[in-house]
Amino acid sequence: MKETNNTVKQIDFILDKIRHDLNITAGTMKRILQIQPEITIFTPEQLARFNGKNGNPAYIAVNGTVYDVTNNAAWAAATHFGLTTGQDLSDEFASCHPGQPILNNLRVVGKLVQNE
Incomplete structure (x- = not known):
């Protein structure tokens, strides 16, 4: 379970970084996903x-x-x-x-x- 939580945190971090690097809104990121x-x-x-x-x-x-x-x-x-x-x-x-x-x-x- 701990490994799953770490993976989810890593994915969230990566997605937030992508959103920031591409300068897109959270709404746009939600639509993309x-x-x-x-x-x-x-x-x-x-x-x-x-x-x-x-x-x-x-x-x-x-x-x-x-x-x-x-x-x-x-x-x-x-x-x-x-x-x-x-x-x-x-x-x-x-x-x-x-x-x-x-x-x-x-x-x-x-x-x-x-x-x-």
């Missing part, structure tokens, strides 16, 4: 299925990252100020949320890739 080891890759067509309808989760993509907004109050009914889930909203977020710090509070579920 929420990325699943096996990242899900979404095409625009696949992302469209995650529109919050018929029991599906509600996902959005911003700058190539796919976020889960299913339980986010701002995205009630899978919409937010006329925007709907299941699509790439990079341009819309850039104009409404410069720097997009609001995304730090959302769970990352994958990456969006464009069809070739």
